[in-house]
Amino acid sequence: xxxxxxxxxxKVTEKGKYVELRCDPISGHTALYWYRQSLGQGPEFLxxxxxxxxxxxxxxxNDRFFAVRPEGSVSTLKxxxxxxxxxxxxxxxxSLKASGGxxxxxxxxxxxxxxxx
Amino acid sequence: xxxxxxxxxxxxxxxxxxxxxxxxxxxxxTDYIHWYRxxxxxxxxxxxxxxxxxxxxxxxxxAIAEDRKSSTLILHRATLRDAAVYYCILRDQYNFNKFxxxxxxxxxxKP
Numbered sequence: 583x584x585x586x587x588x589x590x591x592x593k594v595t596e597k598g599k600y601v602e603l604r605c606d607p608i609s610g611h612t613a614l615y616w617y618r619q620s621l622g623q624g625p626e627f628l629x630x631x632x633x634x635x636x637x638x639x640x641x642x643x644n645d646r647f648f649a650v651r652p653e654g655s656v657s658t659l660k661x662x663x664x665x666x667x668x669x670x671x672x673x674x675x676x677s678l679k680a681s682g683g684x685x686x687x688x689x690x691x692x693x694x695x696x697x698x699x
Numbered sequence: 700x701x702x703x704x705x706x707x708x709x710x711x712x713x714x715x716x717x718x719x720x721x722x723x724x725x726x727x728x729t730d731y732i733h734w735y736r737x738x739x740x741x742x743x744x745x746x747x748x749x750x751x752x753x754x755x756x757x758x759x760x761x762a763i764a765e766d767r768k769s770s771t772l773i774l775h776r777a778t779l780r781d782a783a784v785y786y787c788i789l790r791d792q793y794n795f796n797k798f799x800x801x802x803x804x805x806x807x808x809k810p
Binding site: 586613615617622623624625626627630637638640641673675683684685686687688689690691692693 | 729730731740741742743744745748784786790791792795796797798799800801802803
């Protein structure tokens with residue numbers, strides 16, 4: 583079946599601009615996660631949703647970052663006033679349910695590579 | 700978050716077994732040990748997980764030390780497609796949705 587998809591695959595923007603990154607989770611998965619991966623590092627947790635609500639947004643670095651999931655399926659990560667330090671690969675993952683606990687598998691998309699010039 | 704320690708890189712020959720170690724000396728009794736891997740230009744993918752007993756699946760085996768302070772991911776016959784960064788992750792009962800990946804082990808497989 584279809585996996586997690588992310589669009590665009592690449593995004594180049596200028597410092598100070600606004601960007602939106604989209605994630606389509608696996609159908610039927612109620613939990614959705616965003617991670618950020620800088621070059622040479624492992625992914626870092628940003629936020630996760632259970633259904634439509636953000637259950638944990640403790641990884642968002644500052645108030646320029648915001649994510650929504652209005653209908654409990656597709657999610658959008660929004661970054662305002664982008665900075666060069668925001669350049670990274672943004673990964674999305676989904677799982678059957680966040681309450682699945684410590685054995686629940688996360689399925690990752692291919693990521694969006696964001697470059698801020 | 701409970702932390703893990705892995706070697707930065709390892710090398711293996713194709714068709715030979717590979718043992719990827721992970722230390723997690725601060726693991727608690729209810730933490731699950733998960734392994735994910737990330738192939739070049741892809742998102743991470745699940746490999747295997749375990750709690751106390753050794754585990755096998757079609758991709759790999761997971762050997763867990765008796766005191767659970769370390770574990771080893773075993774690829775029985777490495778292929779070129781196994782070249783990836785391998786992450787050992789602990790999932791506790793309170794923050795199991797927040798994966799802490801660390802830097803992982805970059806596995807290079809030589810033909």
